[in-house]
Amino acid sequence: MQIDLTQGHEGKQILRFSMPIFVGALIQQGFNTVDAWIVGNAIGVPGLAAVGISFPVMTLIAAILIGLGSGTEILLAQAIGKKDTQELRLITDTLLTGILGASIVLSIAGYLSTEALLILLKTPTSVLADATSYLQIIFIGLFGLAGYHTLNGMIRATGNSLVPLIFLGISAGINIVLDLIFVLVFWWGTAGAAWATILAQGFAFLACVIYTNHRLPQMRYHPLHLKWSGRVLREGIRLAIPTAILQGSVSAGRMVIQGMVNGFGGAAAAAYALGMRLDSLASIPIVNFGLAMTTFTGQNVGAGKWKRVIRGEKFAIRLGLAFSASLMILIWFFGASIAGRFIEDADVVAMATEYLRYVSAGYFFASTYTIMHGVMKGTGNTLTPMWIMIFGNIILRVLVAAGLSQHMGVSGIWAAIPIGWTIAFLLTMVYSKRHPLTK
Incomplete structure (x- = not known):
């Protein structure tokens, strides 16, 4: 089901387009959460800590590849808005080939440096072996991860957010079944959870390739019949590099931050792992409204319909604020009972609950700037979100966490997260006032 985002009521079209993205992300985080539940209950705190410690390293490499793929999605959305079918083929062949090649290089480099990187992160020796095994297997499957996320973005750029949802749902089912078999039946431990993840991602990638080649002929990908364009590569890199960075x-x-948390012991590391998983689940609506706005903006900018972009942004921000309020209430009243479902250790549950309450206080600010950044990216401006986030949400957060943790312990690290979001929000508002949306 392809949606022409340049026509119809902005709010209705954004909701129609974003709902499958939202459900897909919910499924994605859902099977990540099930993965944590299986590992936490079958292996205990050491297993949960090993997976949690691996998570930031894993997402670092994956985020770079997904960031590179964002350039493909932006260019495709704008070309679709212009109805330029020849450009679609050039973008597909050039950028997908480049991203898949980069994934192979990163996979090899990541596999060889896994243990050294985990030691650098002050990983407790009690979980180092499990964390190394888990992460190395994830690196083996990086090609499938990169291919799936890139093709998923390409299909989404056409206005079709339903097909990626279907593939993801099937992949999630495979992931959960393999988790149960590998961890609970074969007793492969954290390695079993990793194998389940990469096999499920490999299926999703293959499904996207088959669908694209059969249903989107203007974006058909065949490695032996490529149409390469240096111009498209340069433009894709220009858009993608800021997002990848x-x-x-x-x-x-x-x-x-993980290194700081690890310094407070295995229980703190497990609490951070659990807290991040649940926070990622709770923030799905916020993140995916931003993704939807990038495609919505790209198509309408390509069609020259800037007023639709402005109206769509206002609608999405109001919707994001409503979700933020609901999530904050849910976490404050039910966060402890939810965390307790994943692990029985009282200290881990208490720290994870405290983490969730701190971060939920910043959801109002995070939702607004995430949507505004999605609009900026759709216009082709990927530099501004990069600088705002690097300063407000990364550098400042790390500095504040380092300072507060000296006086508040691990709670100071939790508190630094909403502080960073608030600064990013303020910087975004200042930029938007000085550079209003206009052609």
Whole structure:
């Protein structure tokens, strides 16, 4: 189901387009959460800590690849808005080939440096072996991860957010079944959870390739019949590099934070792992409204309909604020009971609950700037969100966390997260006032 985002009521079209993205992300985080539940209950705190410690490293590499893929999605959305079918083929062949090649290089480099990187993060020796095994297997499957996320963005750029949802749902089911078999039946431990993840991602990638080649002939990909364009490559890199740097910097910042948390022991590391998983689940609406606005903006900018972009942004911000209020109430009243479902250790549950309450206080600010940044990216401005996020949400967060943790312990690290979001929000508002949306 393809949606022409340049026609119809802005709010209705944004909701129609964003709902499958929202449900897909919910499924994605859902099976990540099930993965944490299986590992936490089958292996206990050491297993949960090993997976959690690996998470920032894993997301660093994945974020770089996904960031590179964002350039493809922006260019495709704008070309679709212009109805330029020849440009669609050039963008597909050139940028997908480049991203898949980059994933192979990163996979090899990541596999070889896994243990050294985990030691640098002050990983407790009690979980180092499990964390190394888990992360190395994830690196083996990086090609499938990069291919899936890139093709998922390409299909989404056409206005079709339903097909990626279907593939993701099937992939999630495969992931959960394999998790249960590998961890609970074969007793492969954290390595079993990793194998389940990469096999499910490989299926999703293959499904996207088959669909694109059969249903989107203007974007058909065949490695032996490529149409290469240096111009498209340069433009894709121009758009993608800031987002890749941003995503990589966010993950690098998380790695630094992870190192700080690890210094407070295995229980704190497990609480941070659980808290991040639940926070990621709760913030799905916020993140995916931003993704939807990038495609919505790209198509309408390509069609020259700037007033639709402005009206769509206002609608999305109001919707994001409503979701933020609901999530904050949910976390404050039910956060402890939700965390307790994943692990029985009282100290871990208490720290994870405290983490969730701190971060939920910043959801209002995070939702607004996330949507505004999605609009900026759709116009082709990927530099401004990069600089705002690197300063406000990464550098400042790390500095504040380092300072507050000296006086508040691990709670100071939690408090630094909403502080960074608030600064990013203020910087975004200042930029928007000085550079209003206009052609």
